[in-house]
Amino acid sequence: MxxxxxxxxxxxxxxxxxxxxxxxxxxxxxxxxxxxxxxxxxxxxxxxxxxWPEKNRIRAPFALLQYVGVVLWDILVANMAVAKLILGRNKDLRPGFFYVDLDIQTPIGISLLANTISLTPGTVSCDLTEDRSRLLVHALHIEDIPAAVKEIKERYEAPLNKIFTAC
Amino acid sequence: MFEWILSALILIGAFFTLVGSIGLYKLPDFFMRLHGPTKATTLGVGALLIASALYFSFNTDQISLHEVLITIFLFITAPVSAHLMAKAAIHIKLKQVKRTQNSIE
Amino acid sequence: MLETSLLIAFSFVALALLLAFIRLLKGPDVPDRILALDTLYINAIALLVLLGIYFHSALYFEAALLIAVMGFVGTIGLSKYLLRGDIME
Structure with missing residues (x-):
């Protein structure tokens, strides 16, 4: 059957x-x-x-729904923050690049994480290293790089890792 | 009441669309300009499309949800195009502002 | 009420289109122009959606959807051209 x-x-x-x-x-x-x-x-x-050789299975559908909710809320908050930064003075902005070391291995997990990073607080994902282990991110205004990396890992990567695991 | 919500959504959407383009116009280098359109415009157009869906659902005899399709499409494609543009810019070694932290060679 | 806010929104989006167009003319580099075109098509979608509400017509939806699809393909094509076809070394 x-x-x-x-x-x-x-x-x-x-x-x-x-x-x-x-x-x-x-x-x-x-x-x-x-x-x-x-x-x-x-x-x-x-x-x-x-x-379509590879198959994707969603392990935890409810966690996915919760994740979508969190991301939508963050997009809303991020837009206010970015609007304020854009309308402020250019001189006050401190842009920067930083790398995020990835724990996720599945292609769909990585692409969803990159998309999430691009849609939320003043960050755009720019490049992925060849071995899929580090993601290059550009931030519009950043003061504390390790804290930003930690937040991305805890807030977005951990739930995604739980939802999509290799099978 | 309904008109108020609709007007608020339309004004918010138009405002964020404008902010995205202002960012594109005034920020000093390409990587910073990238932030304006990818974020502000997705929310701006998203709010406008929600307003459109509400308007057509309440003012015609059938529910109209196909605007949601454009919203989903934009939310999926905007980060992809931003990623590729950034990758291309790094590839051709575009100049970055001096104060950029850990700038890429 | 709705009429007034629509007119204000039209002027906002028109100004946004103008700013993106100035960036398209000014450059200074190719990726800037691609980004300006990307912003232009998203603003065009916003304008079409507003026109659809203003004229109370569902016809504008198809145009907006087509612009969304074609604009995305165009941006991707131009970026890929920069990544693969341009020799800078």
Whole structure:
């Protein structure tokens, strides 16, 4: 049974996402679009599964929801802070680069962490070293680099590491 | 009441869009300019799109949620393009402001 | 009420477009211009969404979605060109 399930839905998350996007794009929940969307959402991952070798499993869905909430809140707060910095005087800004040593190994974890860093408090992820062990980050205004690294690791990396583990 | 919320969202969105472009205009070097658009504009356009979704949901007979699609799309793509632009800028060894800490060669 | 705030928002976004355009003309380097184009398309999305509310028409949504997709592809293409195609050494 579960082998059959895996054959038919090679990527359950992709299937759900495609279905949701189809319904949003048509902006209806009519019966016709629900069925058509479901057909597309099942057949596209089935036909293209050869191009998606690695599988991602979400270990803790509730932790993911909590993480999304934390990130959205941080985006809101960060925007106020960045707006204040931008509208202030240029001379007061102290920009800087710093490296974050990564504990996560999965590609999806690293890319989500980089995206989160780019979306939150005055930081943009700039580069990843070849061996995927350090992430270069640029900050618009930074005073205490070790504290910033510690906050990124505790606030974003630890939950992501818990949600996506290699399988 | 509903109009007040809508107006507030629209004004917040437009304000943050403007702040992003002001940052692009006045900050001294490329890596600092990168911060304005990637953050301010995502929230700015996000607030405008939420306002649009609310407006069309309450003023027409059906619920309108497709604006959410653009919001999600922008939230996924903005960091990716910022990352690639920063990588390209480091690759061609763009100048950084003198006071940058640990500047990259 | 809504009318007034929409007009104020229009002027904000128009000013934002103007500032991004000045940066596009001024440069000084290629990545600055790419960033200015990136900001321009995001501002264009904001303007289209506002126009959609102003004229009470859902037609503007498709245009905004297309600009979002094409703008992203354009930014990525230009950055990749700088990373791969330009010889600076």
């Amino acid at each position: 579960s082998v059959f399930f895996n054959k038919l839905f090679p990527h359950p998350i992709l299937t759900l996402a495609l279905w949701g996007v189809w319904l949003l794009l048509n902006n209806t929940v009519g019966a016709g679009h629900i069925v058509l969307g479901l057909i597309l959402a099942i057949s596209i991952p089935f036909l293209t599964s050869g191009f």
